[in-house]
Structure formats: C-alpha cells, structure tokens
Amino acid sequence: MTANKTIGEGMGTKRRWVLAMGALAVGLATSLSAMAENVLQDVRYASAPGGKVDITLEFAEPVGEVQAFTTDTPPRIAVDLPGTTNGLSQRRVVIGSGATSAVSAVEAGGRTRVVVDLFRPAGYTTRSAGNLLVLTVDAGAVQQGSLATGPDPTKKVASSLEVANIDFRRGENGSGRVVLRFNGDGAAADMRNEGSRIVVDVANASIPENLRRQLDVTDFATPVRSLEPNANAGSTRLVINTNGAFDSMAYQTGNEYVIEVSPKRAAPGTVVAGAPGRAAGAVAGDMEGQRYSGRAVTFNFQDVPVRTVLQLIAEESGLNVVAADTVQGNVTLRLINVPWDQAMDIVLRAKQLDKRRDGNVIWVAPQKEIADFEKAVADARIANEEREPLVTEYIPINYGNAEEIAKLLTEDSKSAQGSGGGTSGQTTRGFLSPRGSVSFDNRTNTLLLIDTQSKVNEIRTLLATLDRPVDQVLIEARIVVATETFARELGVEFGVQDRNGIDPGATGTTTDSGFSVGLPINPAAGLFNLSILRQDIVLDLELSALEEEGRGEVVSNPRVITANQREAIIRQGDEVAYLTIQPATTPGAVAQATVEFKEVLLELKVTPTITQDGRVYLNLAVKKDEVSELIANPAGGFIPQIARREVSTAVLIDNGQTVVVGGVYEFKNRDDLRKVPFLGDLPVVGNLFKSRSKSAEKAELLIFVTPRVLQVAKNR
Numbered sequence: 001m002t003a004n005k006t007i008g009e010g011m012g013t014k015r016r017w018v019l020a021m022g023a024l025a026v027g028l029a030t031s032l033s034a035m036a037e038n039v040l041q042d043v044r045y046a047s048a049p050g051g052k053v054d055i056t057l058e059f060a061e062p063v064g065e066v067q068a069f070t071t072d073t074p075p076r077i078a079v080d081l082p083g084t085t086n087g088l089s090q091r092r093v094v095i096g097s098g099a100t101s102a103v104s105a106v107e108a109g110g111r112t113r114v115v116v117d118l119f120r121p122a123g124y125t126t127r128s129a130g131n132l133l134v135l136t137v138d139a140g141a142v143q144q145g146s147l148a149t150g151p152d153p154t155k156k157v158a159s160s161l162e163v164a165n166i167d168f169r170r171g172e173n174g175s176g177r178v179v180l181r182f183n184g185d186g187a188a189a190d191m192r193n194e195g196s197r198i199v200v201d202v203a204n205a206s207i208p209e210n211l212r213r214q215l216d217v218t219d220f221a222t223p224v225r226s227l228e229p230n231a232n233a234g235s236t237r238l239v240i241n242t243n244g245a246f247d248s249m250a251y252q253t254g255n256e257y258v259i260e261v262s263p264k265r266a267a268p269g270t271v272v273a274g275a276p277g278r279a280a281g282a283v284a285g286d287m288e289g290q291r292y293s294g295r296a297v298t299f300n301f302q303d304v305p306v307r308t309v310l311q312l313i314a315e316e317s318g319l320n321v322v323a324a325d326t327v328q329g330n331v332t333l334r335l336i337n338v339p340w341d342q343a344m345d346i347v348l349r350a351k352q353l354d355k356r357r358d359g360n361v362i363w364v365a366p367q368k369e370i371a372d373f374e375k376a377v378a379d380a381r382i383a384n385e386e387r388e389p390l391v392t393e394y395i396p397i398n399y400g401n402a403e404e405i406a407k408l409l410t411e412d413s414k415s416a417q418g419s420g421g422g423t424s425g426q427t428t429r430g431f432l433s434p435r436g437s438v439s440f441d442n443r444t445n446t447l448l449l450i451d452t453q454s455k456v457n458e459i460r461t462l463l464a465t466l467d468r469p470v471d472q473v474l475i476e477a478r479i480v481v482a483t484e485t486f487a488r489e490l491g492v493e494f495g496v497q498d499r500n501g502i503d504p505g506a507t508g509t510t511t512d513s514g515f516s517v518g519l520p521i522n523p524a525a526g527l528f529n530l531s532i533l534r535q536d537i538v539l540d541l542e543l544s545a546l547e548e549e550g551r552g553e554v555v556s557n558p559r560v561i562t563a564n565q566r567e568a569i570i571r572q573g574d575e576v577a578y579l580t581i582q583p584a585t586t587p588g589a590v591a592q593a594t595v596e597f598k599e600v601l602l603e604l605k606v607t608p609t610i611t612q613d614g615r616v617y618l619n620l621a622v623k624k625d626e627v628s629e630l631i632a633n634p635a636g637g638f639i640p641q642i643a644r645r646e647v648s649t650a651v652l653i654d655n656g657q658t659v660v661v662g663g664v665y666e667f668k669n670r671d672d673l674r675k676v677p678f679l680g681d682l683p684v685v686g687n688l689f690k691s692r693s694k695s696a697e698k699a700e701l702l703i704f705v706t707p708r709v710l711q712v713a714k715n716r
Contacts, residue, residue: 038061052136068124081114082110088105091106094312094315098140099122101312161186162206173263174223294343298337299338305329310323327365385433386435389452400466402441406440433451472564473562476705477703480555481555482700483698483699485551489694564609567605572601575598578637581593600642617651625642628643645701649662659705
C-alpha cells in the first residue's frame with residue numbers, strides 16, 4: 001500500500017508538472033506572439049570616412065533591445081532582433097566596401113538574425129533612433145601594414161617601400177591610365193575624388209626627389225589634364241587633375257597600383273547611341289564595342305582574397321563561379337559603378353588568371369592551367385580521331401565539278417589555312433583528318449572519300465552548301481550613236497562686158513572689154529541668174545546657195561546570259577582587208593604585196609557577281625568599231641580608217657535596273673568666209689564680192705546596261 005501510494009503520489013506530481021509546463025508554454029507563446037509585432041523593412045549602407053561602413057536597418061516600429069555578437073572564423077557580426085519578422089525582398093545585400101562583404105537576414109522562431117559578413121575581423125558600434133538601427137563597421141586591420149581607414153598625413157610611416165616609377169598611358173575609348181610602380185609589394189594606397197581632381201595617398205611608401213615633378217598629359221586627349229606627385233610627411237600623395245565629368249576606378253596587383261580615369265558614362269536608364277533598347281547603366285568599359293553588359297557594382301577592397309571577390313561577383317551576376325584550388329592570393333580594388341563582368345576581367349588580369357564559360361557556369365583558373373587543360377583536351381580528341389575506324393563514301397556531285405571540289409577540300413584549304421602561320425599536320429590536311437583521303441571520277445562526277453565517320457558527316461554538310469545550282473544573269477547592253485549635221489553656203493558670180501571699147505592701137509577699131517568676179521559654191525543646191533543687156537553693155541549676175549541637214553542614229557543591242565561569277569563574251573563584226581607593200585631589199589628585186597585583215601567588231605565582255613542583297617556587280621567591257629573612211633594606198637587598193645568606241649568599267653546595279661555606264665558628246669561649229677580684198681569690205685556692195693559657208697556637227701555616244709537575275713538555285 002505504501003509503495004502504491006508513493007507511486008500514485010509520484011504520478012500526480014508528474015501530471016501537475018506537465019500541466020504547469022503546458023500552461024507556461026501557452027503563456028510564452030502568447031507573449032512571443034504579442035512581442036512579434038515589428039518588421040524589418042529595409043537594409044541600406046553607405047561608406048564612411050576612414051574605410052568604415054554604416055549599415056542602416058529600417059523597421060516598421062521603434063527598435064527595442066538587440067543582441068549582437070562576433071565570430072572570428074569566419075569573421076562575422078550577428079545581430080539578433082527578437083519579436084521581429086523579416087520583410088526584406090532579397091535575402092542578401094552585397095556591400096564590398098572596407099572590411100564589409102555583405103549583409104543577410106533570416107527569420108526563425110519569432111526572431112530575425114542579421115549577419116554581416118566581413119573580409120577580416122573588425123570592430124563595430126550600434127545606435128538606434130526611432131525605427132532605425134545603425135550598425136557602423138570599422139575598417140579592421142589590413143595585412144602587411146596597409147591601412148583600411150586611410151593614411152593619416154600627420155603620421156610618418158617607417159617603411160623601405162618607395163615609388164619606383166609613375167607612368168601614364170591612353171587606354172581604350174579615351175580613358176587615361178596612371179600606373180604607380182613600387183620597388184616592392186604591400187603598398188597601402190587610398191584613393192578619393194575631390195571635385196575635379198583625384199587624390200591618391202600611399203601611407204607606407206616614399207617618393208624620390210626625381211619623381212616629384214608635374215606631368216602635363218593634355219596631349220593624350222583623355223579626361224586627365226596633369227599629374228602632381230609629391231611627398232606628404234614621409235608618405236606619397238599623387239594628385240590627378242581632370243577636365244570634365246569622369247569615372248574613376250583603381251586596382252592593385254603585386255607592386256603596381258593602377259588608376260583608370262574614363263569619360264563620364266550616361267546615367268542609367270538613358271539609351272546609348274548605336275545600342276537601341278540598351279541602358280547605358282548596363283554597359284561600361286568598352287562603350288564602342290559594347291563589350292561589357294553586366295550590372296554596375298562598386299567594390300572597395302584592401303588586400304582581400306581573390307576567392308572572396310569571385311564569390312561576390314558570382315552573387316552579383318547570378319552565375320555559378322568555380323575557382324580552381326590554385327586560385328590564391330589577395331587583391332586591392334577600388335571600382336565604382338563598374339559592370340561586374342568588367343570587374344571580373346580586371347581581377348583576372350591582375351592575378352594572371354583566365355576564365356571559360358559554359359552556360360551559367362564560369363570556371364576560373366590560372367592562365368597556364370587553362371591552357372594546359374585545353375591542350376590536353378585537344379590532344380585527347382586527336383588521339384580519339386586516330387583510333388576511330390575509317391569509312392568509304394561515294395558522294396555524287398550534281399552541279400559542281402568533282403575535281404575542283406576535291407582540290408578545294410585538300411590543296412586550296414591547306415594553302416588558305418597555311419597563310420595564317422599554321423604548320424601542324426592537322427592543318428595541312430584541309431578538311432580531312434590526318435588519315436583521310438579524297439579522289440574523284442570525272443566520268444560520273446563523283447567524289448571518292450575515305451575518312452572517319454565524323455569527318456565524312458562534316459564534308460557532307462559542307463557539300464550540301466557548296467553543291468547547288470548557281471543563279472544566272474542576263475546582261476543586255478544598248479550602244480547608241482547619234483549624229484546631226486547642218487551646213488549653209490552662199491556664193492556669187494557676176495561680170496560686166498563693154499562691146500564698144502576702142503582699141504588704142506588701131507584708130508577707129510572697137511573691141512570687147514569689162515571685168516568678172518567668181519566666188520561660186522560647188523555643188524550648189526540652186527542658182528539665180530540675172531542678165532541686163534544694153535546696146536553696148538552686158539551685165540551677168542549669178543547667185544548660188546546650199547543648205548544641208550542630216551540626222552543619223554545607230555543602235556546596237558548585244559545580249560548575253562552567263563552564270564554567276566562566270567565571264568561571258570559576245571562578238572559581231574567583219575574583218576576588213578587591205579594591202580601592205582614590202583619594198584625590195586636588193587637591187588632588181590620586186591616589192592611584195594601582202595593582204596592583211598583588221599577586225600571591226602561589236603563586242604560585249606562581262607563578268608557578273610550577284611550580291612547577298614540581290615544586286616548585281618558587273619565587271620564589263622563594251623566595244624564598237626566601224627570603218628569611218630577608206631584611204632587610198634599609193635601602192636594600190638585602200639587602207640581602212642577605223643573609228644573605235646570602247647568603255648571598260650565596274651558598276652553595282654540593282655536587279656532589272658538600267659544605267660548609263662558611259663557617254664561621249666561632241667559638238668563642232670565652223671564658219672568660212674571668202675572675199676575680194678577691199679571690195680568685200682564695202683558696205684552693201686561688198687556682199688557681191690563675198691562667199692560664205694557655215695557648218696555644225698553633233699555626235700553623241702551612250703552605252704546602257706541592264707542586268708536581270710534568272711534565279712534557278714533551290715534549297716535542297
């Protein structure tokens with residue numbers, strides 16, 4: 001009974017404890033539910049002097065008590081917010097400034113924890129005002145004595161590091177690149193913009209006297225006007241004076257600190273000229289080539305591991321970045337509004353790394369490692385090809401020539417690739433593998449191919465493009481020779497005769513006397529005669545006139561059809577015979593007469609090329625000859641004089657369009673006057689002592705060309 005009572009009492013005690021715990025849990029849940037009234041609405045950050053970062057947390061209600069703690073491995077600051085839900089739209093906010101890497105927030109069990117990821121251990125302070133909680137993260141300690149908080153110009157840093165050289169270069173798209181080279185690694189440089197100038201302080205490096213001189217770099221046509229390097233309390237200060245709006249960024253690798261100053265880019269949301277539909281904020285670096293298109297980021301790192309920077313870039317890009325185990329070392333960067341892909345290139349260039357992208361995965365490794373890997377892959381592929389069995393294929397050629405295609409696959413392709421400097425056995429085989437061979441049968445126009453199956457498939461794909469019917473072109477030319485002549489002549493002939501003249505030698509004897517003027521034209525189109533007879537005087541007057549007009553037109557119309565890029569020639573004409581005399585070379589010999597011939601042709605020679613946009617490029621020569629006159633040969637017969645008309649040109653014409661490819665215009669005027677001296681100059685009466693002629697000749701040559709494409713090529 002006692003035992004049973006004890007057990008029963010124990011069971012009652014346990015039951016009461018369970019009930020009490022249940023009530024406590026209900027009460028605690030009610031209390032937590034009542035406390036969970038605040039909401040984390042926003043997280044933003046801003047850089048503060050001395051390399052510090054202010055992280056501002058905004059809540060829906062005033063902030064109560066918070067709990068914060070730090071960890072060293074990995075370096076983090078955690079802030080617990082009881083009774084607060086997470087209302088952020090994004091889980092992680094990348095900062096990348098000073099010692100601060102990023103901020104993330106998670107909610108669980110009625111509270112929210114805000115975690116600040118650090119590049120290195122750093123101190124912090126918190127302060128609240130209303131519904132805002134501000135967390136200030138210090139710059140933290142930097143390796144190798146560099147200062148994340150920026151150099152103090154009043155303190156002298158004991159260091160053997162000094163500036164070895166200052167170099168200025170013009171970069172891409174008008175940017176200026178300033179390179180500070182030191183005599184060793186570990187320079188602690190801090191850059192800031194002050195209005196129109198950029199100030200770079202290097203706290204742990206001195207500058208020799210010979211480098212403390214102003215450099216005028218205006219002639220480089222960059223935003224940089226001059227460089228002013230000076231000593232500053234034992235450290236180095238470089239002032240970069242600029243012109244106009246600019247963007248600046250800096251990065252450090254080894255013993256070099258590089259500052260790039262580029263012209264100011266357009267504000268985000270504006271459209272860049274030449275890139276419709278693209279925002280300028282998504283483009284940077286090489287603006288002309290639109291090489292970079294990633295979202296703009298800002299990084300301010302002091303001696304941060306390269307792998308950490310790559311992790312931040314991966315988060316910004318949304319891609320997967322895989323870094324090889326050999327990717328090591330730290331990097332110092334200060335990049336403001338730089339596309340993430342350009343930032344990645346800068347980091348890779350600074351650390352002699354390279355990348356390869358496959359879909360949404362980017363592999364990063366040292367340049368030599370990637371080169372060795374790709375070489376090993378290529379060697380393995382070649383080894384597999386050498387072990388792949390050979391097959392024999394007979395490929396009939398429909399429109400091309402099997403012999404020419406076989407030459408294209410071997411000799412022509414070999415010479416084309418060899419011009420680039422390749423000398424390996426792989427390139428000298430052209431489209432074939434090292435073990436492949438190709439022959440041809442002219443009778444059946446068939447290719448005989450022996451190679452691996454993969455190479456045979458490649459060649460079949462190539463032949464599907466090459467072995468097609470080509471388009472043809474109809475070329476029509478018109479050669480028009482137009483002539484027009486006009487002539488007018490006017491002549492006069494008259495005489496006076498006196499039949500009662502006295503002969504001074506014979507008394508009482510009469511003779512005929514008088515004078516005559518003869519300025520006729522021959523032949524005359526018409527004559528007008530007038531005679532006046534008196535008892536002792538006869539007057540004869542004759543007027544002759546001629547007016548002649550002539551018009552002529554010769555049209556030649558050669559036409560020819562040819563295949564694309566094939567020369568065509570069409571001729572029509574005569575061979576005119578003439579005699580040539582070879583004089584005797586020895587006494588008593590007889591001269592030899594020889595009949596020779598000269599061609600008088602109408603000829604059209606043309607090579608058409610059909611462009612990708614359907615137009616026709618013509619390389620043509622047009623010639624039209626004709627016999628203008630026959631010149632008598634003293635030895636007998638006649639020698640022909642040939643008038644030549646010819647044009648040779650190249651012209652781009654639309655399909656079916658007619659253009660004038662050449663033309664010659666000749667105009668000739670002539671006025672002739674014949675007169676009796678003195679008498680022909682008398683007014684009115686002088687016209688009886690004159691003969692006039694006037695002529696005008698016109699000649700015009702025009703050459704028209706019309707190409708028409710006759711499309712016969714069909715896709716198989």
